[in-house]
Amino acid sequence: MQQFCEQLLNGLNLGSVYALIALGYTMVYGIAKMLNFAHGDIIMVGAYTLLLSSTRFGLPWYLAVLLCAVVCCVLGVSIEKIAYKPLRNASPLTVLITAIGVSYFLQSSALLIFGSNKQKVDSLIKIKGFTVNGINVSGESIVTLSVTIVIMILLTLFIKKTKMGKAMLAVSEDKGAAQLMGVNVNATISLTFAIGSALAAVAGILYMSSYGFVGPYTGSLPGIKAFVAAVLGGIGSIPGAMLGGILLGIIESMAKTYISTDLADAIVFGILIVVLLFRPTGLLGKKRIEKV
Amino acid sequence: MSLLQVKNLGINFGGLKAVDDFSVNIEKGTLYGLIGPNGAGKTTVFNLLTGVYKPSTGTFRLDGELLNGKKPMEINRMGIARTFQNIRLFSNMSVIDNVKVGLHNHQTYSVFDGVFRTPKYYREEKSMNDEAVELLKVFDLENEKNNLAFNLPYGKQRKLEIARALATKPKLLLLDEPAAGMNPNETEELMSTIRFVRDNFDMTILLIEHDMRLVGGICEEVTVLNFGTELAKGKTSEVLNDPRVITAYLGE
Amino acid sequence: MEKFKSFLIRKKKPVIFSVLGIAVFIICNALISSGTLGRQGAGLLVPICINIMLAVSLNLIVGFLGELSLGHAGFMSVGAYAGCLFTIHFDLPVYIEFPLALIIGGLVAAIFGVIIGLPALRLNGDYLAIVTLAFGEIIRSIINSLEFTGGAGGLKGINKFSNFSVAYIAAMLTIIVIVNLVHSRHGRAITAIRDNIISAEAMGINVVFYKLISFVMAAFFAGAAGVLYGHHLAILKPGTFDFNKSIEILVIVVLGGMGNITGSIIAAIIITILPEVLRDLSDYRMLIYSIALIVMMLSSSSPKLAELRSKIKGRLRPSTGKEVA
Numbered sequence: 020m021q022q023f024c025e026q027l028l029n030g031l032n033l034g035s036v037y038a039l040i041a042l043g044y045t046m047v048y049g050i051a052k053m054l055n056f057a058h059g060d061i062i063m064v065g066a067y068t069l070l071l072s073s074t075r076f077g078l079p080w081y082l083a084v085l086l087c088a089v090v091c092c093v094l095g096v097s098i099e100k101i102a103y104k105p106l107r108n109a110s111p112l113t114v115l116i117t118a119i120g121v122s123y124f125l126q127s128s129a130l131l132i133f134g135s136n137k138q139k140v141d142s143l144i145k146i147k148g149f150t151v152n153g154i155n156v157s158g159e160s161i162v163t164l165s166v167t168i169v170i171m172i173l174l175t176l177f178i179k180k181t182k183m184g185k186a187m188l189a190v191s192e193d194k195g196a197a198q199l200m201g202v203n204v205n206a207t208i209s210l211t212f213a214i215g216s217a218l219a220a221v222a223g224i225l226y227m228s229s230y231g232f233v234g235p236y237t238g239s240l241p242g243i244k245a246f247v248a249a250v251l252g253g254i255g256s257i258p259g260a261m262l263g264g265i266l267l268g269i270i271e272s273m274a275k276t277y278i279s280t281d282l283a284d285a286i287v288f289g290i291l292i293v294v295l296l297f298r299p300t301g302l303l304g305k306k307r308i309e310k311v
Numbered sequence: 312m313s314l315l316q317v318k319n320l321g322i323n324f325g326g327l328k329a330v331d332d333f334s335v336n337i338e339k340g341t342l343y344g345l346i347g348p349n350g351a352g353k354t355t356v357f358n359l360l361t362g363v364y365k366p367s368t369g370t371f372r373l374d375g376e377l378l379n380g381k382k383p384m385e386i387n388r389m390g391i392a393r394t395f396q397n398i399r400l401f402s403n404m405s406v407i408d409n410v411k412v413g414l415h416n417h418q419t420y421s422v423f424d425g426v427f428r429t430p431k432y433y434r435e436e437k438s439m440n441d442e443a444v445e446l447l448k449v450f451d452l453e454n455e456k457n458n459l460a461f462n463l464p465y466g467k468q469r470k471l472e473i474a475r476a477l478a479t480k481p482k483l484l485l486l487d488e489p490a491a492g493m494n495p496n497e498t499e500e501l502m503s504t505i506r507f508v509r510d511n512f513d514m515t516i517l518l519i520e521h522d523m524r525l526v527g528g529i530c531e532e533v534t535v536l537n538f539g540t541e542l543a544k545g546k547t548s549e550v551l552n553d554p555r556v557i558t559a560y561l562g563e
Numbered sequence: 564m565e566k567f568k569s570f571l572i573r574k575k576k577p578v579i580f581s582v583l584g585i586a587v588f589i590i591c592n593a594l595i596s597s598g599t600l601g602r603q604g605a606g607l608l609v610p611i612c613i614n615i616m617l618a619v620s621l622n623l624i625v626g627f628l629g630e631l632s633l634g635h636a637g638f639m640s641v642g643a644y645a646g647c648l649f650t651i652h653f654d655l656p657v658y659i660e661f662p663l664a665l666i667i668g669g670l671v672a673a674i675f676g677v678i679i680g681l682p683a684l685r686l687n688g689d690y691l692a693i694v695t696l697a698f699g700e701i702i703r704s705i706i707n708s709l710e711f712t713g714g715a716g717g718l719k720g721i722n723k724f725s726n727f728s729v730a731y732i733a734a735m736l737t738i739i740v741i742v743n744l745v746h747s748r749h750g751r752a753i754t755a756i757r758d759n760i761i762s763a764e765a766m767g768i769n770v771v772f773y774k775l776i777s778f779v780m781a782a783f784f785a786g787a788a789g790v791l792y793g794h795h796l797a798i799l800k801p802g803t804f805d806f807n808k809s810i811e812i813l814v815i816v817v818l819g820g821m822g823n824i825t826g827s828i829i830a831a832i833i834i835t836i837l838p839e840v841l842r843d844l845s846d847y848r849m850l851i852y853s854i855a856l857i858v859m860m861l862s863s864s865s866p867k868l869a870e871l872r873s874k875i876k877g878r879l880r881p882s883t884g885k886e887v888a
Contacts, residue, residue: 054689102857109864111688112631116817119633119810120856127849239806246693285704288697295690296682361765387767395765401758403822404751412755415748416767422776425747426740428577432747439748479767 024154026276027269032160032229034268035167039222040245041252041260042174043215049191049255050211053111056118057098059242060125061216065091065223066233067133070140080143087220095216096209104205122239129235137234140227163225170221171261174214178257187211191255240284244271247291253304262302312375314339314515315483320359320369320379329355330539333369337483337532342509343517344530344547348559351536353519354396357485360517361393362386373483388416390482394472394489396519402461406452409460409471410443413478443478449511450474450504466497470504477512484508486518490525498522502529527551535559588731595727605727607835609795612730613788614831616737618815619824620784623741625813626822627750628777629757631692634679634699635785635812640804641675641702642668642786644712647721647793661724661794665733665787672786673779675702680778684771687760699809706801717800718793725795733791737784742824744780753777754822814852817859 040062047055065087073083102121106114146158178184189197190207198204226241227233244267252263267287274283294301313336320333330352337343345353358364360371362383370379373390381389392413401409418439424432447453450470455463460471469489476484489505490498502525508514520526526533526547533550535542537559543550550556591608594600600608617635624632646668650660679698686694706712713719744750753773755763764770793799815834819826838848 048689054693102861105861106864109860110629112625112629112821113860113864115631115689115692116813117857117860119813120853120860123810123849123853124857127847127853131846131850243693243696247697250690250693279708281708282704285701288701291697292682292694295686295694299686299690363761363765383761383764384767384769387765393765395762399759399762399765401755401762403758404754408751408754411748412751412763412768413766415752418748420748422744422747422749425749426743428743436747475766 021153022276026272028154028156028160030269030272031265032163032268033272034248034265035163036222036226036229036241036264037245037248037268038261038264039167039170039218039225040241041249041264042257043218044246044249045252045254045257045260046187046211046215048249050187051099051103051208053103053114054118054246055103055212055215056115056242057121057125058215058219059238059240059245060122060129061091061095061219061238062223062226062241063129063233063235063238064094064125065220066140066227066237067129068220069143069224069227070138070233073143074139074141083143084221084224087224088217091216091220091223092213095212095219099209099212104208122242126235126239133235135235137232137237140231140233142228142231143224144228159225159228163229166221166225170218174218175257183207183210244284244287247287250291250301251294253301256301256303259301259303313337315360315371315373315517316375317360317371318369320356320366320371322355322359322364322367328539330359330536333536333539333541335534335544337515337517339482339515340509340513341515341532342505342530343515344526344533345517345519345536346521346523346526346533347536347542352539353536354487355539356536357393357487357519360386360485361391387479387481391485392476392479392481392483393485394469394476394487396487396491398468398472400460400468400471400475402459404460405457406460406463406471407440407443407447407456409475410446410478411439413475414439414442417480446474446478449507466493466501469493469501473504473508477508477514482515484514484516486516486520488519488521490520490522498525501525505529523551584735588728591727591731603839607839608727609725609730609791611832611835612727612734613791613795614812614815614835615734615828616784616788616791617812618819618827618831619734619737619741620781620788621812622816622819622821622824622827623744623753623777623781625816626820626827627745627753627757628774630687630774630777631813632679632695632778632781633692633806633809633813634695634697634702635781636804636806636808637695637699637702638672638675638782638785639789639792639808640706640799640801641789642672642782643789643793643799643804644706644718645671645786646790647718647799648711650722650724650794651718651720657722657724661729664724664794665729665790668790669783669787672789673783675786676779676782677775679782680775684774696806696809699804699806703801703804706804712801713799715801717798719798721793721797721799723794723797725791730791730795733787737787738824738828741780741784745824749773749776811852814856817856 040059043058044055047053047058068087068090069083072078072086073080078086098121102117103114106117142159144159144162146162148155148157148161150156178187186197186202186207187210189200189202190204194204245264248263248267249260250263251267252259252261270290271283271287274286278286315335315337317333317335321331322329333356345356347353355364359366362381362385366379370377372378376389378386378389401412418435420429420431420435444453444456447456450473452467452471452474455467460468463471473486473489490501493501505516506529509516518530530547532545533547534544535550535556542559543553543556595605617639621632621635624630646664649664649667653660655663679695682694707715752763752768755766755768756770756773760770815830816827818834819828819830838845
């Protein structure tokens with residue numbers, strides 16, 4: 020029981036990180052109708068920024084967090100402007116291959132700059148954990164969970180209550196109609212990439228506080244798994260991304276404990292295939308009628 | 312017995328009745344028009360008849376055979392071919408290959424024959440090629456046969472879509488706004504092509520059109536749809552003079 | 564004589580292809596035996612053939628069917644393990660055993676092609692791409708955790724059966740089968756699905772069947788390529804067949820041009836030789852690949868760049884008056 024509860028907590032911790040990354044995927048997919056394959060690598064960039072700013076140069080934590088968010092935002096928006104924007108009307112195949120290219124570009128650039136060895140990043144979280152009924156609750160878990168919950172609430176409020184949030188919803192429903200209603204589609208898409216990348220930066224920081232090492236490929240696997248989470252929850256749906264992320268995190272840590280560490284990833288991907296086969300719209304996704 | 316018998320066909324999209332209680336009988340060899348204001352559900356009827364959408368109510372039969380619930384591929388094989396309102400050619404394939412895709416199901420050589428180029432492959436490919444060229448000639452496209460479909464001018468793309476649909480050798484041809492975007496001269500030419508197809512291919516044609524000159528000029532019978540339901544039906548000249556139809560088009 | 568002449572005219576392309584194919588084979592063999600290529604050069608011939616098989620088969624899915632498969636290395640690994648386990652455990656004469664191993668590797672991979680093709684029937688675009696990626700990763704994890712595959716340590720003790728002649732014939736067969744398929748009614752059906760799936764269905768094309776056939780064929784040749792690969796290196800490690808390997812094959816296909824088989828062949832040769840020639844640049848290899856992917860995609864689809872390209876083309880090749888206005 021104690022082990023189960025600790026694994027549940029671990030799962031929630033990991034799941035929160037997945038959920039934050041999945042939000043970026045799902046928002047971009049909802050609005051730009053593309054799978055931003057490079058999204059996972061933004062986490063890696065965020066983690067390296069943290070390494071340089073906090074661990075190497077000793078910036079205070081709030082400046083380090085701010086710097087990470089800004090760097091990732093600028094990167095995300097520039098990627099959109101340079102690589103994706105010219106392809107708005109191209110086939111999905113073309114866009115996806117480009118996104119894979121961007122992902123590889125980020126990874127190989129990091130490899131050239133920082134080398135292939137993983138480097139230690141000091142955790143920003145200094146809060147001490149506590150023990151209830153013999154179950155360890157670490158400071159990292161507390162912070163990760165609370166930060167995730169706060170971000171989810173803020174994001175939901177932003178989309179439901181603000182003008183820009185509503186513009187995002189409008190663009191995701193119908194780009195053309197939104198444009199006719201005076202919504203600046205390009206700005207909205209940029210904003211989506213900015214928010215998604217900032218969330219990835221936060222996810223990167225939280226991921227580092229639990230795992231502690233960054234390498235050029237740090238972002239790729241969590242990125243792909245977060246995409247699985249987004250699909251599981253229903254791509255394009257924000258509550259879906261949260262639910263999918265948390266579920267996936269719990270499943271993964273349970274599988275690691277009770278089945279096999281080697282096969283945990285296979286199980287995660289197996290879930291993706293099963294979901295896509297039997298409920299392609301995910302748990303909370305809407306069905307769309309294709310126009311002919 | 313009528314070639315196409317549609318009985319009480321209907322479909323709902325989340326509570327909205329896009330088409331309701333649509334019935335029609337089309338005799339073999341007829342040129343039949345389906346008209347109505349924008350959003351009346353005309354293309355939805357086509358999508359129902361070709362299996363893109365599954366009807367919520369009603370049935371339709373071609374030559375007595377029940378077709379509702381069948382997949383687009385099966386319906387095409389049973390004898391209904393169509394064109395699309397927003398042209399859907401195989402745009403990166405050559406003009407003649409577009410027609411050959413239409414002829415696909417009328418050849419029998421297997422994947423093995425194709426991969427190892429058996430005599431059957433050469434024989435059938437040759438007859439397929441001849442047939443495709445013949446069809447292109449009907450539509451005056453034989454000089455374009457090796458061009459890519461997306462390089463064709465608009466009017467020719469519309470014609471190629473009709474040629475491709477005919478290549479599947481249907482009993483019933485559905486044309487979705489064949490004259491859309493054409494100038495009066497092109498429309499005139501298209502009208503004679505459609506008549507030619509009906510007479511020489513022994514074809515029954517159901518077409519959606521906004522151009523009243525075209526409908527009045529070639530259709531023997533029409534149905535007018537408004538808000539998904541039938542407003543009027545009958546001989547073209549009578550229906551087009553019906554005050555209710557004029558009101559539906561021009562408003563009160 | 565007259566008959567022969569008309570035969571030559573009618574089958575001009577196949578004849579040229581056969582003559583060229585045999586000539587290349589003889590020249591390469593002569594270069595190997597005379598030692599002109601050197602050890603390093605001769606050692607590259609088999610990998611070139613393997614990459615040609617991988618790229619041409621992947622091109623069937625990406626270039627002609629128009630779907631993205633990110634799990635081609637998965638097919639390759641399944642075939643490789645099946646074929647290599649066969650030659651390890653059976654003891655037949657080489658000239659029977661090795662061709663049989665190639666076929667077995669291909670068939671086992673083809674079965675996996677069906678398994679992946681089945682979800683492909685319901686999915687397309689990004690979703691299908693991610694499923695192929697997931698399959699590739701699942702296969703790798705499973706091979707990693709099984710005992711009879713040697714696990715993470717790898718499968719050792721494989722005979723070095725692969726030589727240039729076998730690899731060359733296998734690559735030629737791959738090219739012939741896929742080119743012929745593409746130029747048949749079946750290939751046109753596959754290409755029609757790529758161009759417009761809705762009208763392909765409306766024309767009576769069996770989309771399910773042709774998606775499946777594409778995946779099965781591509782998987783078969785990737786699997787056979789895997790068998791050659793295993794018998795070339797004499798060791799198989801699951802780590803070799805990761806996502807990066809799939810991307811490397813994709814890079815070849817994209818650089819050669821999607822839907823262009825000759826392009827795939829040339830790109831496979833260049834991408835295999837280049838890293839050996841430019842060893843100093845090996846750190847930059849992935850960076851160059853990634854930039855190549857982005858630039859290729861942007862230049863083929865961005866309206867501004869397309870305009871620029873057609874201008875350059877127009878200058879290089881003045882209008883021949885072939886186009887009918």
